[in-house]
Amino acid sequence: MIQPPETSDSEDGTEDAGILLEWLSKTIAWNCADCGASLCGHDRLLSRALIGIHSTRCIACMARRTQCEPEELDSRLNSYICRRACYAAAWASIDSSGCTHSSSPKASPPIDLPTTASTAEWDTATEKWDAADLGCGDLVLPLRGKLRGMLPGTRLHLRATDPAAPVDLAAWCRLTGHLLVASTPPEYLIQRRSGD
Numbered sequence: 708m709i710q711p712p713e714t715s716d717s718e719d720g721t722e723d724a725g726i727l728l729e730w731l732s733k734t735i736a737w738n739c740a741d742c743g744a745s746l747c748g749h750d751r752l753l754s755r756a757l758i759g760i761h762s763t764r765c766i767a768c769m770a771r772r773t774q775c776e777p778e779e780l781d782s783r784l785n786s787y788i789c790r791r792a793c794y795a796a797a798w799a800s801i802d803s804s805g806c807t808h809s810s811s812p813k814a815s816p817p818i819d820l821p822t823t824a825s826t827a828e829w830d831t832a833t834e835k836w837d838a839a840d841l842g843c844g845d846l847v848l849p850l851r852g853k854l855r856g857m858l859p860g861t862r863l864h865l866r867a868t869d870p871a872a873p874v875d876l877a878a879w880c881r882l883t884g885h886l887l888v889a890s891t892p893p894e895y896l897i898q899r900r901s902g903d
Contacts, residue, residue, distance in 0.1 A: 724793050724794075724796035724797045724800065726793075727752065727755070727793060727794065727796075727797035728797050728800055728801075730755065730760060731748050731751055731752065731797065731801065734751055734763060735748075737751060737762075737763045738763070739763060739764050739765040739768055740762040740763060740764055740768075741764055741765075741768035741771075741772075742765060742767070742768055744765045744767075744768075746763055746765060747801075747806045748801035748806070749798065749801055749806055750763070750765060750766070751763045752788070752794065752797055752798055752801065753766065753769075753781070753784045753785075753788070754769065756784055756787055756788060756791075756794060757769055757773075757780075757784060757878055757879070757882060758847075758879075758882060759847055759848060766780060766781050766784075769882065772881075772882050773878060773881040773882045774881060775881070780878075783874060783878060784878075786874070787871060787874060787875070790870070790871055791842075791871065828888065828889065828896065829864060829889070829894075829896060831862050831896075832862040832863060832864035832896060833857065833858075833861045833862060833863075834853070834857060834861070834862075834863050834864070835863070835864040835865075835866075836850075836853055836863060836864070836865050836866070837866040838850070838865060838866065838867040838868075838869075839866075839867075839868060840867075840868045840869050841867065841869060842869040842871060842872075846867060846869065846872065846875065846876075847875070847879050850865070850879075850897075851883070854885060854897070854899045854900075857899045858899070859899055859900065859901035859902065860898065860899060860901055861898070861899050862888065862896055862897065862898045862899070863896075863897045863898075863899070864894065864895075864896055865894070865895040865896075865897055866893050866894055866895075867892075867893055867895060868893045872892065872893065872895070873890055873892050876890070876895055876897070877890070880897060883900065884900040885897055885898065885899055885900045886898040886900070
């Protein structure tokens with residue numbers, strides 16, 4: 708089993724491109740966890756950017772889970788990779804022979820975020836967590852654990868200063884079924900999904 712990657716000591720909390728490439732080499736035989744499709748290194752890197760290190764999914768399956776069009780999700784993930792030196796360097800290092808991806812990701816416009824909640828709505832949070840500047844996959848793993856420890860329907864007031872957090876959290880919430888009630892960076896109000 709692959710262990711969570713060690714992160715670099717960089718000030719912005721990003722991972723080292725070498726660690727990403729090492730993970731990619733260890734997951735070379737991984738297919739899409741939903742449909743079983745074969746995934747190139749670029750596909751696995753896009754999957755890691757959205758859902759983390761423990762499984763990989765193709766764009767079509769991630770789009771279905773996030774209720775986005777595949778082209779839109781691909782564009783958003785490419786934009787994320789453009790803004791992260793660690794991911795951009797890993798992307799450029801992947802051997803693209805036989806791959807349908809372009810040599811470099813292209814930036815896309817930011818996604819729409821939920822409207823700002825009223826003060827009373829922010830007060831409905833049963834827990835508060837300051838994630839500081841955690842970035843890349845370092846934010847979603849502890850966030851997932853925190854939400855798992857909460858009752859269904861309860862809310863978490865999250866503070867995350869990473870510049871990519873608005874896009875990351877919106878996409879991650881759609882993928883996992885949690886509700887991003889409000890987003891006023893660096894403050895986020897997340898409602899835990901029901902049913903588990």
